[in-house]
Amino acid sequence: MKRDADGGRDEPDELAQERRAQRAAQVLRAQRLALGYKKRTDFTEARGADYQTVSRVESGKPRGYEKPTLRALDTPYGYDSGSIERLFAGGDPTPLENRGLNIEDTPALTAQLQGSISGTPPCLPNESLEWRPDTNDPEGVIYTMKIVFTPADPTTGSPEDYEKITMPLSKNRTTENVTQALRRAILDVRFT
Structure with missing residues (x-):
């Protein structure tokens, strides 16, 4: 006691x-x-x-x-x-800084925006997400997600092992929704 x-x-x-x-x-x-x-x-x-x-x-x-x-x-x-x-231990958790993105309910990026996030929500530490306007569809955005499964190792000369997918999606999706969809697509390709 x-x-x-x-x-x-x-x-x-x-x-x-x-x-x-x-x-x-x-x-x-x-x-x-x-x-x-x-x-x-x-x-x-x-x-x-x-x-x-x-x-x-x-x-x-x-x-x-x-x-x-x-x-x-x-x-x-x-x-x-x-x-x-x-x-x-009895304390409280601290939410991750999400660099201004509200991952639960913010519509994904507008067609005028482009940028990227890496290792912060909604991405996991080994993921990155890039976006840019879709020049063929004014209502669309081109998303590219990369998942690194094994980082490059300069000591052994091993290259980075990763999967990457690029997909056009409508701009009214949430960043969380986009990340989940692209993550599932990559994992389905990699592990099936």
């Missing part, structure tokens, strides 16, 4: 750890739903997270997580590095 700030007896460490884990599970389930994923399988496939780990943390299992395991979940849930670890 530990003592609280007033010197009185606090709850046992195991019970406190269990309560923090249950709170973390509620926060993470709510965040997954807020990102638009009712099913864990859809979330893990689209966001690149390990299903078993997501299932454990969302079920409130209080033990057995190493720092790298929890940190691997930060980006898929849309949090800054260390947020889920902090959440399991």
Whole structure:
């Protein structure tokens, strides 16, 4: 048992750890739903997270997580590095900076815009997304997504292993929707 700030007896460490884990599970389930994923399988496939780990943390299992395991979940849930670890310690997660893009409900970029994002939501750390106006369709945007599976290694001379897809889509899609569609297309080509 530990003592609280007033010197009185606090709850046992195991019970406190269990309560923090249950709170973390509620926060993470709510965040997954807020990102638009009712099913864990859809979330893990689209966001690149390990299903078993997501299932454990969302079920409130209080033990057995190493720092790298929890940190691997930060980006898929849309949090800054260390947020889920902090959440399991009783703190609050910090949302990722998304460089001005509201990934939940902002229509994707207008035909007058062009640019790119890399490694920040809605992209995962190994993804980049570029966009430019579609010169053949004033209502369309050309999106290019790249997923790096193995970075180049200058010490061995190994080239970067990646898949890239370019696709015209209507400009009234959300960046999250575009990213999910292109990610699924790349993964379908790569792994089927």
